[in-house]
Amino acid sequence: MERTLVMIKPDGVERNLIGKIINIFEEKGLKVVAIKKLRLTKEQAKAFYIVHKDRPFYESLTDYISSGSVVAIVFEGENAIKKVREIMGATDPKDAEEGTIRKLFGLNKEKNTVHGSDSPESAKKEINFFFSESELI
Ligand code: ATP
Ligand code: MG
Helix, strand or coil: CEEEEEEECHHHHHCCCHHHHHHHHHHCCCEEEEEEEEECCHHHHHHHCHHHCCCCCHHHHHHHHCCCEEEEEEEEECCHHHHHHHHHCCCCHHHCCCCCHHHHHCCCCCCCCEEECCCHHHHHHHHHHHCCHHHCC
């Protein structure tokens, strides 16, 4: 079974969408392995999104991600990485398919409500960013 990391971004937490978002993933057969709510510092947000350090939106994105609480969730399932990205929809909610989380709830290209790992390597890195071995039962 594959594991992946989902982060509900501050716009989702602020608008009380935690339950609705988890429900959408659960209904599609994904299982919660681990979950926590926390607020990232600016430095932690920069570390989490380090792959985007040279992109023009890096400062704004990391300001936003550290502006409020996030919820980190490890989901498990068959093809979990790809499945989660399909359920989330395209980065820009305007381009996202009907019924996807970003289409339903995303505010704009930056405040798009959820993050999901994009490869097995980033899933491993991102799961270990938020969770210790003993939390991953
Ligand atoms: P995520 O990594 O959060 O799951 P993604 O893989 O669909 O999203 P990336 O290209 O990895 O998209 O960008 C990471 C995040 O940076 C996006 O989810 C979004 O919040 C923000 N972002 C991406 N492109 C832009 C942009 N052009 N302007 C503002 N913010 C952006
Ligand atoms: Mg990405």
